[in-house]
């Protein structure tokens with residue numbers, strides 16, 4: 004599929020600063036469901052019951068069971084060619100980073116560098132009350148063992164950002180600094196529906212960066228993109244890498 008038009012190809016040199024802004028779609032080809040597609044999690048489940056403090060307080064066991072199910076699912080899959088290509092891109096363009104809404108840790112597993120996890124990480128456990136990270140088993144049985152408690156007495160919760168919560172301040176601020184400096188931003192596999200993260204491709208565009216979208220579907224950002232490639236990221240990113248590698252060699 005890729006064949007970058009000349010005017011965009013010319014924007015790439017080894018000094019080009021690149022950000023890869025990613026959403027659930029980049030992990031779809033690893034076998035992890037997205038949220039808003041036809042078979043996505045939010046087509047079956049109520050996000051407010053499973054991904055909000057109110058939902059957790061109402062039924063912590065239900066919420067933990069869902070996150071434990073997702074932990075097990077993620078542990079059973081591998082990064083796909085989309086993630087792997089980013090590692091290759093980052094060797095060709097050392098001044099680059101990954102800004103992700105994903106909590107699955109697959110970018111790190113694939114060897115990507117400079118990763119900003121805006122929505123936390125599903126393998127981290129925190130105290131609901133004091134927010135301290137807790138060293139507890141990754142998989143447990145809430146019904147049999149109960150939900151672990153922090154020394155402060157607070158219940159353990161998954162270390163992800165829920166609806167109505169703020170993004171981690173330092174991570175967001177560092178990511179925004181990157182967004183202000185990049186020459187090119189790829190927005191990959193995100194519906195650009197959840198703010199403030201969804202603002203990132205718009206900000207990059209407003210700051211003069213070239214923004215290329217990779218997503219089989221249209222999104223609210225598509226009409227703002229310098230180029231939209233409507234195909235799966237596990238197909239597009241490897242081809243794009245080969246094309247740029249050949250052009251810069």
Ligand code: OAD
Pocket residue numbers: 025026027028029031032037038039040043050054104105122164165166191192193194195196197217218219220222234235236237
């Ligand atoms: P969504 O589920 O909203 O969007 C996934 C996007 O990936 C859609 O636009 C799909 O078209 C696209 N897609 C599907 N398969 C793809 C593939 N193989 N290659 C490329 N793109 C593909 O996921 P996010 O935008 O990540 O937050 O959602 C943002 C946030 O909403 C998530 O971080 C999560 C969710 O609620 C919280 O839980 C706080």
